[in-house]
Amino acid sequence: xxxxxxxxxDGILQDPNQLLLGFVKMLFVVGGMLYALFALLVIRQxxxxxxxxxxxxxxxxxxxxxxxFLLSVVVVIYYLAL
Amino acid sequence: MxxxxxxxxxxxxxxxxxxxxxxxHRVDQEGHLLDTNGVISSTHKSRDVSEYSHLMRDMxxxxxxxxxxxxxxxxxxxxxxxxxxxVILLLRQHPVTQVWWIILALLGVGFPFLLQKIDFFxxxxxxxxxxxxxGWFLVLLGFIVEAFLKWYFNVYIITDExxxxxxxxxxxxxxxxxxxxxxxxxxxxxxxxFLSAIFDFGTxxxxxxxxxxxxxxxxxxxxxxxxxxxxxxxxxxxxxxLEGRVS
Numbered sequence: 001x002x003x004x005x006x007x008x009x010d011g012i013l014q015d016p017n018q019l020l021l022g023f024v025k026m027l028f029v030v031g032g033m034l035y036a037l038f039a040l041l042v043i044r045q046x047x048x049x050x051x052x053x054x055x056x057x058x059x060x061x062x063x064x065x066x067x068x069f070l071l072s073v074v075v076v077i078y079y080l081a082l
Numbered sequence: 083m084x085x086x087x088x089x090x091x092x093x094x095x096x097x098x099x100x101x102x103x104x105x106x107h108r109v110d111q112e113g114h115l116l117d118t119n120g121v122i123s124s125t126h127k128s129r130d131v132s133e134y135s136h137l138m139r140d141m142x143x144x145x146x147x148x149x150x151x152x153x154x155x156x157x158x159x160x161x162x163x164x165x166x167x168x169v170i171l172l173l174r175q176h177p178v179t180q181v182w183w184i185i186l187a188l189l190g191v192g193f194p195f196l197l198q199k200i201d202f203f204x205x206x207x208x209x210x211x212x213x214x215x216x217g218w219f220l221v222l223l224g225f226i227v228e229a230f231l232k233w234y235f236n237v238y239i240i241t242d243e244x245x246x247x248x249x250x251x252x253x254x255x256x257x258x259x260x261x262x263x264x265x266x267x268x269x270x271x272x273x274x275x276f277l278s279a280i281f282d283f284g285t286x287x288x289x290x291x292x293x294x295x296x297x298x299x300x301x302x303x304x305x306x307x308x309x310x311x312x313x314x315x316x317x318x319x320x321x322x323x324l325e326g327r328v329s
Contacts (some may be wrong), residue, residue, distance in 0.1 A: 033218060045253055
């Protein structure tokens, strides 16, 4: 076995909780990534909505969409750092 | 009988104005209206809505971006708008019809604290519990953003030429239907229920001779005012035809 990953496997085998937590972490990361994809689609949706009906408030809504996406990226990074 | 067919019910001032217009404008060989200098007239196409609709005459321009009954909208454009087309009214669903998702969102805010109270996530370390909470609030934010966008952009537009129904049914699905005012055959305003009567919102059903036979403006505020406006617009279209002002 690769000497760099061997201690990790040793840790998991010694403590089954590690395995469960690793699985939960993976769920968080995958869920966060899917959410970031959704947030990206929301930006595209706002673009489409803005071109269809343009109001004075549309630019602010675009800002909301971008902030929402950036927040989701921050959350993915936070999950990776767990 | 509608006013336009009765000469006795037409106010004398209006008759005078129309006579002046007829005198001041001539028609060239191609049928364009000419002004007194012989230039193709741009002023003789259509009148401002305040000139023929009592309802709109009494209404000020709505500046609030979150209004659901937006008269003479400020800074509003839509994708299929013709160059000379004027937006008279923009309608969204009445805020009362959106209360369900606001209540759901508020309940959602309290939900993780309830789970914490009953020690539901105690099998996870503290930092994982925090991560779960962050994830929950992010999903809740997404739900609120989606519900708001759906309310804000699902609009009904009434212009001086058409009625337009803009629908965003899902994330990337758009449907825009329109019908010309002179294709409208029948309008019905419906108020049903306790809340509808209190807050004056309801549904306006518009039967047309266009490709889409029926338009339903659901949950809009002041449905009777909307039907009054549409009737004013239909009468104005008839007048335009009679006076040769068809644009």
